[in-house]
Amino acid sequence: MPQRWVDEHLAGCPACRGWADAAAEVTRRARLVPAQPVPDVTAAVLALLPAAPSRRRRHGWDAGLRLALLAVGAGQLAVSVPALAGGMTGMAAPVHLTHETGAWNLGLAACFLVVAVLPRLAAGALPFLLSFTAVLSWVTLGDLRAGQVHADRAVAHLLLLGGAVLVSALALRHRAPRSGPGEASRPWSDRLAARRRPDPGRTATGPVGVAADWPRDATATAGERRAA
Incomplete structure (x- = not known):
């Protein structure tokens, strides 16, 4: 609703003008009331937080996982070379x-x-890697029961399984922090709407669609009109 309409209505309606004056007075008194002292609970809250792991220990775990993944990658590379290098003639x-x-x-x-x-x-590698590992493990177990694959060939797939576990562990350790308490549990549509929502202090509306801060502005306008 345009502010001009509010001003015109207040100028001709003593009841609404009195209500606006009372609302402005209540707001002014609420702002002038001194805040009640509250106890400082910072130390108590911090004491309840879980102790963060030491940086050295975290780096040690990361280094171990990455070295193990390097070894798995080298083993997987060794498995792929014979298949690519052999039988190059006659497709x-x-x-x-x-x-x-x-x-x-x-x-x-x-x-x-x-x-x-x-x-x-x-x-980023987990969707492909985990789905491929799950499907290959399932069909390999079926082929083993049916006697359609040699055991040494099936054992070679343990490299893939170990690599998937290591990549999953690294993904968990390097995941992005949550943006706030309970944020990850909110539906994605709510989170998207919250990001797009404008400042609520400027767009909140009352029952008749008037901006939330209109009594203050309207009262000031009425007061200025009376002073003039």
Whole structure:
């Protein structure tokens, strides 16, 4: 509602003008009331917080996980080289399947090595890595029961399983902090709406759609009109 309409209504309505004056007076008195002293509970709150792990211990864990992931990546790379280097002539179906398997293993090795060097990228690799590991583990167990795969071939997949566990651990240790208490549990639509919502102090509306701070402005206008 435009401020001009409010001013015109207050000028011709003594009841509303009296209400606006009373609201402004209540607001003024509330602002002038001294704040009651409150106890300082900072020390008590800080004492209840869990102790943060030492920086040296955290770095030690990170270094161990990254070194282990480097070793897994090197092992995965060693698995991929024979499949890519062998059978380069004659692109028969089994040969191409071997090359395709080698390419997958090489991609996994690259994923492990890159995450070991840049652990902040671990979370981005998890969707592909965990889904691939889950599906491959499921079909491998089925093939083992059916006798369609050799045990030594199945054991080679333990590199993938170990790498997925290490990448998951690094992703948890390098996850971004939450923006506030309970923020992560809120629906994403609510969080998005909260970011887009303007300042509530300037857009809050009353029953008739008037800005929340209009009594103060309207009263000042009425007072200025009476003074004039």
